Amino acid sequence: MKDQILILDFGSQYTQLIARRVRELGVFSEIRPFHYGLEKILAEPPAGIILSGGPASTLAPGAPRVERALFASGIPLLGVCYGMQLLTRMLGGRVVRSAQREYGMARLRLNAASPLLDGVEDGSTVWMSHGDSVAALAPGFAVTARSDDGAIAAVEDRARRLFAVQFHPEVAHSRDGRHILANFVLGICGAERSWSMENFIEAETTRLREQCRGKRVVLGVSGGVDSTTLAVLAKRALGRGVTSIFVNNGLLRLHEEQEVLASLRRRLGLTVRYVDASRRFLAALRGVADPERKRRIIGRTFIDAFYGGLKDFDFLVQGTLYPDVIESNPVAGPSQTIKTHHNRVREVQKLERQGRVIEPFKFLFKDEVRAVARLLGVPEDILNRHPFPGPGLAVRLLGPVTPAKLDVLRRADAIFIEELRRSGWYDKVWQAFAVLLPVRSVGVMGDERAYGEVVALRAVTASDGMTADWAALPAEVLDAAARRIVRRIREVNRVVYDVTSKPPATIEWE
Ligand code: XMP
Numbered sequence: 001m002k003d004q005i006l007i008l009d010f011g012s013q014y015t016q017l018i019a020r021r022v023r024e025l026g027v028f029s030e031i032r033p034f035h036y037g038l039e040k041i042l043a044e045p046p047a048g049i050i051l052s053g054g055p056a057s058t059l060a061p062g063a064p065r066v067e068r069a070l071f072a073s074g075i076p077l078l079g080v081c082y083g084m085q086l087l088t089r090m091l092g093g094r095v096v097r098s099a100q101r102e103y104g105m106a107r108l109r110l111n112a113a114s115p116l117l118d119g120v121e122d123g124s125t126v127w128m129s130h131g132d133s134v135a136a137l138a139p140g141f142a143v144t145a146r147s148d149d150g151a152i153a154a155v156e157d158r159a160r161r162l163f164a165v166q167f168h169p170e171v172a173h174s175r176d177g178r179h180i181l182a183n184f185v186l187g188i189c190g191a192e193r194s195w196s197m198e199n200f201i202e203a204e205t206t207r208l209r210e211q212c213r214g215k216r217v218v219l220g221v222s223g224g225v226d227s228t229t230l231a232v233l234a235k236r237a238l239g240r241g242v243t244s245i246f247v248n249n250g251l252l253r254l255h256e257e258q259e260v261l262a263s264l265r266r267r268l269g270l271t272v273r274y275v276d277a278s279r280r281f282l283a284a285l286r287g288v289a290d291p292e293r294k295r296r297i298i299g300r301t302f303i304d305a306f307y308g309g310l311k312d313f314d315f316l317v318q319g320t321l322y323p324d325v326i327e328s329n330p331v332a333g334p335s336q337t338i339k340t341h342h343n344r345v346r347e348v349q350k351l352e353r354q355g356r357v358i359e360p361f362k363f364l365f366k367d368e369v370r371a372v373a374r375l376l377g378v379p380e381d382i383l384n385r386h387p388f389p390g391p392g393l394a395v396r397l398l399g400p401v402t403p404a405k406l407d408v409l410r411r412a413d414a415i416f417i418e419e420l421r422r423s424g425w426y427d428k429v430w431q432a433f434a435v436l437l438p439v440r441s442v443g444v445m446g447d448e449r450a451y452g453e454v455v456a457l458r459a460v461t462a463s464d465g466m467t468a469d470w471a472a473l474p475a476e477v478l479d480a481a482a483r484r485i486v487r488r489i490r491e492v493n494r495v496v497y498d499v500t501s502k503p504p505a506t507i508e509w510e
Contacts, residue, residue, distance in 0.1 A: 006046040010054025026193030048189030051083025084164035091138035106147035114144035126167035208237035215314035223260030226319040250278025251392030277305040291510035399438035432459035443493035452493030
């Protein structure tokens with residue numbers, strides 16, 4: 001397809017980033033595992049192919065490969081890092097294990113004019129991360145750039161339209177990386193720029209109308225960005241035939257259910273069915289302290305509450321995103337991990353077999369959903385809400401969940417968030433919340449010795465939640481939050497601030 005770039009994934013942590021960068025250029029890109037069949041590729045040839053990086057070594061026995069005929073298909077191809085080494089080895093060049101891993105910034109020294117590097121400045125910084133390197137080129141190839149220590153950084157066989165780079169153009173540290181990808185995608189491949197969120201909205205609206213007009217459609221909403229945007233899109237396409245279902249699991253934040261319902265119903269004009277399952281969740285969680293068991297119970301109870309209550313509908317619309325549907329990849333690497341997901345439980349699979357599940361966002365990345373939301377007029381305060389985990393306050397209340405503990409945690413959390421909003425810090429952090437610890441500590445309150453609860457505050461900065469740094473909140477903000485928490489909440493006599501990053505910690509405490 002002339003308007004699409006295919007990315008073959010060798011398991012790099014940056015594979016999804018390549019896809020996002022290509023889409024930012026206005027060209028649709030799809031990720032497939034490296035062993036995706038040549039026949040399938042040739043049945044609908046993309047404008048170009050990118051071989052991603054990966055954690056393996058091409059020198060290892062059984063290293064992942066592509067079919068050799070791919071290189072003779074005439075489709076322009078760009079190998080990145082592992083992709084460059086693979087292409088070199090498979091076409092007759094030599095790859096060697098470097099004495100030490102090259103990791104970090106390097107400068108590009110341009111050797112020869114190249115359509116891939118056209119417009120790139122000599123000395124431009126690039127991000128390197130590799131153990132092996134190319135020692136001898138494959139026949140037909142020429143070096144177009146080296147790094148400042150002389151290592152081969154870019155090669156090409158222009159006649160066969162095969163290009164490769166040792167560095168990672170997709171990461172932000174590679175200064176001209178976007179430019180290089182644009183040279184490949186728009187210049188060398190001549191891909192059409194037809195991917196935009198405006199086009200996406202129009203296409204999905206039409207598709208939803210064709211598939212569901214006059215039918216009854218249900219979807220689950222949580223108040224988060226994805227489900228809210230989906231509900232707005234479905235309503236735009238189908239009008240009154242859409243019912244959104246909001247399940248209160250009893251683990252929401254202070255006044256959250258009223259606020260979410262008001263937002264969805266009054267501000268966005270959605271039809272929402274409210275299911276209060278809080279008692280059921282709390283009963284199922286009674287006495288359970290183990291974090292994984294809590295999660296499993298919550299997942300199961302949600303499924304019972306949501307799918308058990310579903311009747312009289314034709315289609316289920318869900319907000320599954322692209323990162324959740326990218327096929328699993330047998331190369332050991334971060335992009336291999338696929339979460340067990342509510343959207344793939346048995347109940348959904350059954351509906352799927354009946355052709356009753358629609359997933360309009362299944363090709364979108366999170367930032368693309370935000371762009372869709374903005375175009376659909378979802379208000380900024382809804383868009384900028386911090387992520388909130390499905391298991392809710394249960395994973396922020398260490399030990400067994402009780403109504404009394406939930407009440408303490410809710411009030412502490414609300415005070416902390418209020419102080420962050422007041423000081424302008426809410427929008428500067430990725431996520432912030434209070435955690436109720438399962439220990440007590442000694443304090444004095446008035447003249448009396450107190451033995452009270454401990455609240456930990458957590459605020460982190462992050463760009464996608466995969467890694468995070470603790471936020472260096474000003475002392476005044478922490479001080480104001482801590483003072484108000486111990487003054488207002490009788491049970492709490494100590495507040496601490498979490499100063500660990502992820503890794504090694506996670507964002508949530510459970
Ligand atoms: P961690 O704690 O793993 O969290 O660093 C990363 C991001 O994911 C959210 N999170 C969850 N979201 N169900 C969810 O829907 C869960 O079980 C869950 N656990 C963590 C967390 O809030 C953070 O944004």
